[in-house]
Amino acid sequence: MATIGVCISLADLSPVFRRDMVSVSKKLKRNPILKSFAVSTEQPSTAATATATRRFLEKKSSSDEGAETIRRVDVEESESEEGKRKSLKDYFDEAKEMIRSDGGQPRWFSPLECGSHSPDAPLLLYLPGLDGVGLGLTMHHQRLAKIFNVCCLHIPVKDRTSFTGLVKLIEKRVRSENSHLAKRPIYLVAESLGACLALAVAARNPDIDLVLILANPATSFSKSVLQQTMSLLALMPDQITSLSCMLSLMTGDPLKMVMDNVVKGLSLQPTVEELSQNLVTLSSYLPSQILADILPKETLLWKLELLKSASAYTNARLHAVKAQTLILCSGKDQLLPSQEEGQRLCRALPKCQTRMFGNCGHFLFMEDGVDLVTIIKGASFYRRGNNLDYVSDFVPPTTPEFNKLHKDSRWMSDVTSPVMLSTSENGKIVRGLSGIPSEGPVLFVGYHMLLGLELIPMIPQFMLERNILVRGIAHPLMFYKLMREGVSADIGNFDIIRLMGAVPVSAANFYRLMSSKAHVLLYPGGVREALHRKGEEYKLFWPEQSEFVRMAARFGAKIIPFGAVGEDDIAELVLDYNDLVKIPYIQSFFEKLTAENVTLRTDASGEVANQQLGMPLVLPKVPGRxxxxxxxxxxxxxxxxxxxxxxxxxxxxxxxxxxxEQCLAYLKEKRERDPYRELLPRLIYQATHGFTSEVPTFEF
Structure with missing residues (x-):
């Protein structure tokens, strides 16, 4: 079976996708959905709770665990707020409503804005961090609701349930849901303390299909600033203490100074004075009264003790965790050493991946630039059944997701001004992609440039010009983390490719794509072509035996052969694989990288069977076209x-x-007659005609 190859360049040159969100600074009109959640509890409600929720409409829902009381708020959604991403202000407003007359035991609630999920959507249980409110995903509810059935855990402010008690509560819900829908995964999305709860539940239930999405797990509590300052916090005023848990929401020199003072181990009295003074300054940025209500002094101290026991309990049971796990690590977490901990957990857990967010603080899900749905999709962690189906489980990129991707990769189109030619039904060559059939199945079969550079402008152009999502068949190294330790590439670099619908090479995936009438991209030359040696540019390395024809014919697909040239105009191959393996250390590195990845074409012969992986050394040129x-x-x-x-x-x-081969030969010949092949003539043309104008090319 053929494969796309490595496509390393697209992942390395384009940053890991993150939606650009502008924080809402102006005062928003009060959201009528502030109290939009349904609450379920497995314990009898107290009188105080019953009084506080008298505005809710009560009804019963039965389950094998017994009847649960469900309370819903009857509110009318505002069209002006529909589809708008919420802000940190919304979190505080909604938290204020939830804790106004808080009481009772921990319980589950479902935001009403998450009630429109599809019938086959998997369940997502959110486990909160230090705050315990359960609204940590407020900024993500609307998007999560489209692909998940969302339910959140609320831990009342005055609740003192032990860590093991919380674990058993979550475990009870997980087992109940699993008994009803055993063929669907259950997602546990958690942060900080909640991540310890999720890991503990997974360790106790290795036979249940769990997917863990953990942000800044508190398993590193013993190495954290919080561990070192527990006694210090006990001496501070109540309101100041409540603010300390939210420090990592803030960035900048004042915050850094505060935390540095604590870490440096200054004498107790000066530290208390300096810390209090700086926190008072910072309090002007935060709704301090709400924070004081969420985490009063006695609650915060209880939560820190809870963190201590949670970390010890969970670390002792990591060996029993078998669940698929994605750990999200913040680079500016002022409370926990999250990046180091993410790497440690990734080594300890067999089915674990990590994603780094260098500019984010502890409360990752409240960062404006973080989109949880995009992260899950890009990591290929979204599935509706026991096993991931890369075709039926695929969720196409949204317009904002595509716009972000295009923005990150547009520089390549700007500097290379790509010329795209297609062929109409009557055989006429036209500029643009109008000759491409709009209805699938369509199979694009072509030449793979060095490092897959041609993909960077090509895939977005199909979306922009024809609204066609081209789904590539790619090398397995872009999808699978190896079970054993080694030197394999960080597959997080390929999130963009997976977000755009690439699938790992296999006959089954090829069959599913064809049966779904997709536009499929196939490179028979694969890795050997994408990592070719010196003097091998524009040379095809195809298997001797045919691979794709009968599958295409089975579904009546249109096969479109294509060529792409220009790699020799933008980069020079200085050291190829043959040069680099002469260096002992690099040779060993390449051999391990190749050995630890899925081996393809074991039955092939000739150069196409040469599937060694190794990044060549290239030097950029003044960009051609x-x-x-x-x-x-x-x-x-x-x-x-x-x-x-x-x-x-x-x-x-x-x-x-x-x-x-004829397409390649045609382009190589015609480009010699292009007056705008070099960068300078193109810049002059755009300066006189507008930088958004299409630059002319050769006659055809």
Whole structure:
């Protein structure tokens, strides 16, 4: 089976996707959905709780665990607020409503804005951190609701349930849900203290299909600033103490100075005075009264003791965790050493990946630039069944997600001014992609540039011009973390590729894409072509035996051969694989990297069977231009029986290969006549005609 190859450049040159969100600074109109959540509790409510929730409409829902009391707020949604991402202000407003007359035991609630999920959506249980309110995903509820059934845990301010008690409460809900829907995963999204709870539940229930999404786990509590300052916090005024738990929401020199003073171990009295003074200054940025209500002094001290026991309990049971786990680590976490802890947990857990957020603080889910749904999709962590189906479980990128991706990669299009040519049904070559069939299945088969550079402008252009999502068949190294330790690449670098719908190479995935009538991108040359050696540019390394023809014919797919040239105009290959393996350390590194990744084409012969992985050394040039030529579609409709014959299918395979070579030859010849092949003429043209204008090219 063919493969895209490495495509390292797209991942390395484009930053890990994160939505650009502008924090709402102006005063917002009061949101009528502030109290929009349904509450369920497995314990009898106290009189105080009953009084406080008299505005709720009560009804019963039965389960094998017994009847649960459900209270819902009957409110009318505002159209002006629909679809708007909430802000930190919304969190504080909603938290204020929830804790106004808080009481009773820990309980579950479902935000009403999360009530429109699809019937087959998996359950997502949110486990809060230090605050315990359960609204940590406020800024993500609307997007999560489209693909999950969301339910959140609320721990009342005065509750003193032990860590093991909380674990048993969550475990009870998990087991109940699993008994009803055993074929669906249960997501535990948690932060800080909640991450310890999630890991503990996973350790106690290794046979339940759990997916853990953990932000800044508190398993590192023994190494944290909080551990070192517990006794100090006990001496501080009540309101000041409540603010300390929210310090990492803030960034800048005042905050850093506060935390540095504590870490340096200054004498107790000066530290208390300096810490109090700085916190009072910072309090002007925060709704201090709400914070004091959420985490009064006695509650904060209780939570710190809870963290201490949670960390010890969880660390002792990490070996029993078998759940699929994604750990999100903040680089500016002032409370916990989160990045170091993420790496430690990734080594300790067998099915674990990490994602780093260098500029974020402890409360990651409240950062404006973080989008949880995008993170889950990009990491290929979203599935509706026991096993991930890369086709049926795929959630296409939203417009904001695509715009962010395009913004990050647009520089390549700007500097290379790509020329894209396609062929209409009558055989006429046209500029642009109008010759590409809008209806699938369509199979693009072409040449893989060095490092997959051609993908950076090509994939977004299909979306912009034709609204076509091209789904690539890619090397497994972009998807799988190895079970054993080694030197494999960080697959987080390939989140963008997975977000755009790439799937790991396999006959099953190829079949599913064709059956879904997708536009599929296939590079028969794979890794060998993308990591070619000196003097091998524009040379095809295809298997001798045909691979894709009969599958395309089975679904009547149109096969579009294409070529792309321009790699020699933007980069020079200085040291290739053959040069680098002469260096002992690098040779050992490449051998381990190759050995620890999935081996492809074990039955192939010739150069295409040479699947060694190794990053060549390239030097950039003054950018030339990229050229793409998509040939006339080759119809396979009605040829299913004909192409079952190996000889006939091989003839078509050789025809496609020949046409790809002709596309490359055509572009290499024609670009010599392009007056705008070099960067300077293009810049002059755009300076006189506008930088958004399309730069002309050769006649065709």
């Amino acid at each position: 990229f050229y793409y030529y998509f040939g006339k579609p080759i119809e396979t409709e009605g040829r299913k029986h004909e192409l079952r014959d190996r000889k006939k299918s091989h003839e078509l395979y050789l025809q496609v290969k020949s046409e790809v």
